[in-house]
Amino acid sequence: MSTDMQVSQGDLPLQGITVIDLTRVLAGPACTQILGDLGARVIKVEQPGVGDDARAIGPFVDGTSAYFLSVNRNKESIALDLKQSGDREIFERLLERADVLVENYRPGTMEKLGYGWPELHARYPQLVMTSVSGFGQTGPYRGFPAYDMVVQAMSGMMSVTGHPGAGPCRVGVSIGDLGAGLYAVIGTQSALMRRARNGQGERVDVSMLDCQVALLENAIARYGAMGSVPGPIGSRHPSMTPFDVFVAQDGWFVIAVGSDALFRRLCDLLDLAALAGDERFATNALRCMHEAALKELLEKRLQTQPRAHWLKLLADNGIPTGEYSSVADIVEHPQVLARGMFAQVQTPGGQPLRVAGNPLTVGGGQPLVRRQPPALDADRERILQELAMPLAPSA
Amino acid sequence: MSTDMQVSQGDLPLQGITVIDLTRVLAGPACTQILGDLGARVIKVEQPGVGDDARAIGPFVDGTSAYFLSVNRNKESIALDLKQSGDREIFERLLERADVLVENYRPGTMEKLGYGWPELHARYPQLVMTSVSGFGQTGPYRGFPAYDMVVQAMSGMMSVTGHPGAGPCRVGVSIGDLGAGLYAVIGTQSALMRRARNGQGERVDVSMLDCQVALLENAIARYGAMGSVPGPIGSRHPSMTPFDVFVAQDGWFVIAVGSDALFRRLCDLLDLAALAGDERFATNALRCMHEAALKELLEKRLQTQPRAHWLKLLADNGIPTGEYSSVADIVEHPQVLARGMFAQVQTPGGQPLRVAGNPLTVGGGQPLVRRQPPALDADRERILQELAMPLAPSA
Numbered sequence: 001m002s003t004d005m006q007v008s009q010g011d012l013p014l015q016g017i018t019v020i021d022l023t024r025v026l027a028g029p030a031c032t033q034i035l036g037d038l039g040a041r042v043i044k045v046e047q048p049g050v051g052d053d054a055r056a057i058g059p060f061v062d063g064t065s066a067y068f069l070s071v072n073r074n075k076e077s078i079a080l081d082l083k084q085s086g087d088r089e090i091f092e093r094l095l096e097r098a099d100v101l102v103e104n105y106r107p108g109t110m111e112k113l114g115y116g117w118p119e120l121h122a123r124y125p126q127l128v129m130t131s132v133s134g135f136g137q138t139g140p141y142r143g144f145p146a147y148d149m150v151v152q153a154m155s156g157m158m159s160v161t162g163h164p165g166a167g168p169c170r171v172g173v174s175i176g177d178l179g180a181g182l183y184a185v186i187g188t189q190s191a192l193m194r195r196a197r198n199g200q201g202e203r204v205d206v207s208m209l210d211c212q213v214a215l216l217e218n219a220i221a222r223y224g225a226m227g228s229v230p231g232p233i234g235s236r237h238p239s240m241t242p243f244d245v246f247v248a249q250d251g252w253f254v255i256a257v258g259s260d261a262l263f264r265r266l267c268d269l270l271d272l273a274a275l276a277g278d279e280r281f282a283t284n285a286l287r288c289m290h291e292a293a294l295k296e297l298l299e300k301r302l303q304t305q306p307r308a309h310w311l312k313l314l315a316d317n318g319i320p321t322g323e324y325s326s327v328a329d330i331v332e333h334p335q336v337l338a339r340g341m342f343a344q345v346q347t348p349g350g351q352p353l354r355v356a357g358n359p360l361t362v363g364g365g366q367p368l369v370r371r372q373p374p375a376l377d378a379d380r381e382r383i384l385q386e387l388a389m390p391l392a393p394s395a
Numbered sequence: 396m397s398t399d400m401q402v403s404q405g406d407l408p409l410q411g412i413t414v415i416d417l418t419r420v421l422a423g424p425a426c427t428q429i430l431g432d433l434g435a436r437v438i439k440v441e442q443p444g445v446g447d448d449a450r451a452i453g454p455f456v457d458g459t460s461a462y463f464l465s466v467n468r469n470k471e472s473i474a475l476d477l478k479q480s481g482d483r484e485i486f487e488r489l490l491e492r493a494d495v496l497v498e499n500y501r502p503g504t505m506e507k508l509g510y511g512w513p514e515l516h517a518r519y520p521q522l523v524m525t526s527v528s529g530f531g532q533t534g535p536y537r538g539f540p541a542y543d544m545v546v547q548a549m550s551g552m553m554s555v556t557g558h559p560g561a562g563p564c565r566v567g568v569s570i571g572d573l574g575a576g577l578y579a580v581i582g583t584q585s586a587l588m589r590r591a592r593n594g595q596g597e598r599v600d601v602s603m604l605d606c607q608v609a610l611l612e613n614a615i616a617r618y619g620a621m622g623s624v625p626g627p628i629g630s631r632h633p634s635m636t637p638f639d640v641f642v643a644q645d646g647w648f649v650i651a652v653g654s655d656a657l658f659r660r661l662c663d664l665l666d667l668a669a670l671a672g673d674e675r676f677a678t679n680a681l682r683c684m685h686e687a688a689l690k691e692l693l694e695k696r697l698q699t700q701p702r703a704h705w706l707k708l709l710a711d712n713g714i715p716t717g718e719y720s721s722v723a724d725i726v727e728h729p730q731v732l733a734r735g736m737f738a739q740v741q742t743p744g745g746q747p748l749r750v751a752g753n754p755l756t757v758g759g760g761q762p763l764v765r766r767q768p769p770a771l772d773a774d775r776e777r778i779l780q781e782l783a784m785p786l787a788p789s790a
Contacts, residue, residue, distance in 0.1 A: 011592070015592075140730060149651050155720065157568065163557060168640035175610070189581065189588065190409065192588065193584065217568075220465070221464060225454040225748060236565075245544075318540075335531075335534045356615050360581060362585065
């Protein structure tokens, strides 16, 4: 650990790290946005004329994609055509000064551009190259295109999500992309930490499918232990009962009972002494077997009062409980508001949009959004000046 | 960047980092397992007699929890009672030598033990303290207990998952825990990178609820842009059609069509020229409006052939497609097998269990499982010897 550098008050964790960002749409941009939030300088290299494909995905605010706005704060933009020699020279000058290159092309594309890992490593030995792809840089599926939907389905993630008998169900967010984005951040940081010791960049090869499998950990372990194939079970917990979403007079809320003692306390609080004495419900194992019957009996009682009544009664008595929120509810929720979990970004025309922030409060006294999501090629002039290169327009 | 240390061939990214691990069950252990996979030394400090609560969660293999086995490789175990002075002394000696402390107690617990952040930071200025909790260390909900189920429901994650009209639906994996675990790794690494510059440890405060909100990013942006509240939509894509799971003669598979040109190509391949010319399906926006009608027409045709037929035909012709897998399928899948995405761990009695590996291939020529999940207190003797402390049994 080097302690010879003193840092200023505004120092962010990844300050001093420069990331060249060739990514498009979601998994890659989610990764580089986190790196940028944490203080890295992120230079987004986009295709001239069109830019990141996400710029064309609706809905739009003031002519700018909300999808793009939500994952591209704290980035600069320069449009470069990596098939043109002038633009390749600019790109290579950027790589000389960079710590990290992140890309999410299909495997083989960087090689075709002459920027495969062996070439890059030979020429820029300090450079970490993080590649995010559907299936990874190796294996029989490496060349196939993938989307979030494909890896959610192929990994088994869909097979454990949804209501029994209702057919396939996606996780409602793009966990195939976002999971890979988070692992790509971890891999990039790990490579930078190793580089701090040995001076060498390395390749970080992140497969979206692999990341979904990693997130399935407990389902895979249960299958290995029991031999029965986990399926979808709606909203309830796979091995604890009652641990589910229940309907009250005016809507849904959660009751999470993890022990027999808590179950007896719940029955007391609900004036359901008969349930506490019912032999079908005497232990967690028995309650899991008779889950549907128990849920019906509980809901019959719960429907006599509004959620707020039950939430207060249970919370006051140490029964884990919680609200069921819509997206409209969560953006007004006192806890996440107190935590500053939303950020406001702006379109190039100045229109605001509320987006999710970063759960890591990285301090440094700086706002989360240090730089608004860029218009295509917005930072060309300054970047070329920094590189001491002539100010040619983009191809 | 310091280049004065040369590292051995077996060097892993987080080699040299020591993590004291006070975590239980899932969010915390998932974080520390990743740190361990990446090369950190992880010393799990458990409650004497019982240990990590996950040790009691079924199903069991050879008397050991499969749940525990799946998130506790590459860790040592020592049982310490943090309310006993002798054990506190051992714990404090460990902290003196540690780089990171990870804990996922309810906020306030560490303070009650005399190990709040101000005390720890004053005494161990080099120490990074990563705290994972349901709602974070601040805000009106900070003291409430939370489980994966609670934060999935409260964040809105459930509200966008499931089938329309079928009621609440959990993401089938514990994304509330695992999302927080991934962010906790990122925050810990960030803090270590900043510490390499300024010599100071810092507090990383990770809220499970915040992390779910971060994963909702596109739903929040869409709501902000359009004002309509996103709801569950089963297996299809929110803004592209046909982009869904479809039923063939023998089961489900994915078709992911992202452009009008690909849609026309799909119609050709399926011999459905009438669809290509149907004005209801002429553009993606129109196809989204008439999604149900289009799905019915496509499935009528798709049900005439088995999945394998369609997967090959579509893949050969550049239409993104993919298998729908169960957990039983994915553990045999040629791509994840080629990527080495499964690991085998063993119970203390030597029984093997297949678990998910780490999607980051961190190299160093070492196996992923350098150390089997420990029995409770398994490493006491060696750890005490290292600390030059007397070999007292655990309390």
